[in-house]
Amino acid sequence: MFSPTRAALKTAAATTCLNGGAKRLHTSSFEIFRDVSSLRDRRRQLQKSMRTVGLVPTMGALHDGHMSLIRQAAAENSDIVVSIYVNPTQFGVNEDLGSYPRTWEADLEKLEKLNTELKRGGSSSGGPGGGTITAIFAPTGKVMYPTLPPTSEINGYGSFVTITPLATKLEGASRPVFFRGVATVCTKLFNIVKPDRVYFGQKDVQQCVIIRRMVKDFHIDTDVRIGPTVRQPDGLAMSSRNVYLGSRRRAVGLVLSQALRAAEKDFKDGKVSRQDILGAARKVADTKLLEQKGLKPSERALFEVDYISLADPESLDEVDTIDASRGAILSGAVKMMPIEEAQTGEKLGVGEDKIAVRLIDNIILSPRD
Numbered sequence: 001m002f003s004p005t006r007a008a009l010k011t012a013a014a015t016t017c018l019n020g021g022a023k024r025l026h027t028s029s030f031e032i033f034r035d036v037s038s039l040r041d042r043r044r045q046l047q048k049s050m051r052t053v054g055l056v057p058t059m060g061a062l063h064d065g066h067m068s069l070i071r072q073a074a075a076e077n078s079d080i081v082v083s084i085y086v087n088p089t090q091f092g093v094n095e096d097l098g099s100y101p102r103t104w105e106a107d108l109e110k111l112e113k114l115n116t117e118l119k120r121g122g123s124s125s126g127g128p129g130g131g132t133i134t135a136i137f138a139p140t141g142k143v144m145y146p147t148l149p150p151t152s153e154i155n156g157y158g159s160f161v162t163i164t165p166l167a168t169k170l171e172g173a174s175r176p177v178f179f180r181g182v183a184t185v186c187t188k189l190f191n192i193v194k195p196d197r198v199y200f201g202q203k204d205v206q207q208c209v210i211i212r213r214m215v216k217d218f219h220i221d222t223d224v225r226i227g228p229t230v231r232q233p234d235g236l237a238m239s240s241r242n243v244y245l246g247s248r249r250r251a252v253g254l255v256l257s258q259a260l261r262a263a264e265k266d267f268k269d270g271k272v273s274r275q276d277i278l279g280a281a282r283k284v285a286d287t288k289l290l291e292q293k294g295l296k297p298s299e300r301a302l303f304e305v306d307y308i309s310l311a312d313p314e315s316l317d318e319v320d321t322i323d324a325s326r327g328a329i330l331s332g333a334v335k336m337m338p339i340e341e342a343q344t345g346e347k348l349g350v351g352e353d354k355i356a357v358r359l360i361d362n363i364i365l366s367p368r369d
């Protein structure tokens with residue numbers, strides 16, 4: 001019988017929760033691994049028992065988007081590994097690594113709650129597919145980057161995985177080291193966990209395309225599964241970074257999903273040209289920006305559109321006309337600028353809305369038969 005090493009902490013010892021005003025320890029159903037060898041021991045044991053493993057890579061600050069990926073993994077595997085690691089190499093030197101939300105205790109509680117639900121679910125051992133969360137992998141920086149300290153410099157030294165030209169397009173144009181960092185850390189995670197299946201969210205659509213390409217080109221023995229984008233009722237895509245948005249920027253930030261929806265409507269109405277489809281999206285964004293610029297600094301939330309793209313689903317090359325047999329990816333990024341003047345009593349986000357926030361979103365325009 002496997003017994004956890006010191007590195008595989010039982011969450012019982014790692015988390016506390018408030019219950020009726022009193023702090024109490026609660027026992028939990030998964031193990032937390034901080035190093036590679038103990039997790040590998042566990043993986044070998046699962047392999048011997050013919051169990052299947054689904055890996056859900058995350059950077060923590062968990063929300064319903066992450067939970068839906070875990071549910072999907074539970075429907076398709078017996079055991080789920082959730083990794084929580086804020087990977088420094090995917091943040092550019094001037095990006096928000098330092099302020100990226102870190103909510104370890106709350107994350108564990110959410111995972112515990114979900115596991116209870118999965119255990120009660122469809123089958124005797126777990127959710128509809130029988131799966132439950134078996135392990136959390138929360139490595140240290142030294143574990144993930146054992147030789148050289150991680151660098152975010154474009155020409156910095158290190159062992160990196162690069163997937164070009166995909167990594168240079170769309171998000172990569174504004175975040176030049178982003179996908180090098182993502183591909184590198186995911187290669188490490190896949191090597192460590194050896195998952196049968198890996199789960200990624202469509203919200204980060206370029207990441208999905210790149211991971212698929214990486215798995216194909218490096219013959220990585222895993223199946224890439226993509227979960228749908230989970231949204232707030234008004235359409236805003238859930239994202240860990242949404243906590244930075246106070247009510248004013250949150251309301252205006254909806255412009256991205258609204259612009260993409262307008263473009264999707266044109267496609268559904270039979271239009272296939274770039275000009276028509278992106279024109280519809282730009283009109284929504286331009287109108288909103290003009291409206292905001294007309295308001296007082298204490299009332300407005302300004303934003304910059306980084307890109308709105310209509311691209312081929314595999315190459316991510318921009319397309320002039322949608323090929324009906326391939327469909328296209330409609331995607332965009334906007335930067336919500338810091339608010340200029342807060343009102344008394346205004347609901348502000350984490351960081352008091354002084355941090356610029358990059359929002360991304362996309363819609364898949366499916367091939368027509």
Ligand SMILES: Nc1ncnc2c1ncn2[C@@H]1O[C@H](COP(=O)(O)OP(=O)(O)OP(=O)(O)O)[C@@H](O)[C@H]1O
Binds near residue numbers: 064069203237
């Ligand atoms: N709204 C969502 N719906 C479905 N999957 C999501 C959603 N948001 C994130 N994911 C997926 O969860 C996984 C982990 O993402 P991550 O931890 O970076 O969260 P995030 O919300 O994307 O954070 P960020 O604010 O950095 O974009 C990724 O595969 C990502 O695509």
Ligand SMILES: CC(C)(CO)[C@@H](O)C(=O)[O-]
Binds near residue numbers: 057059
């Ligand atoms: C896949 C990932 C966990 C790699 O750090 C990250 O890019 C994310 O959360 O989308």
Ligand code: BAL
Binds near residue numbers: 091
């Ligand atoms: N989910 C994307 C992670 C990032 O923006 O760094």
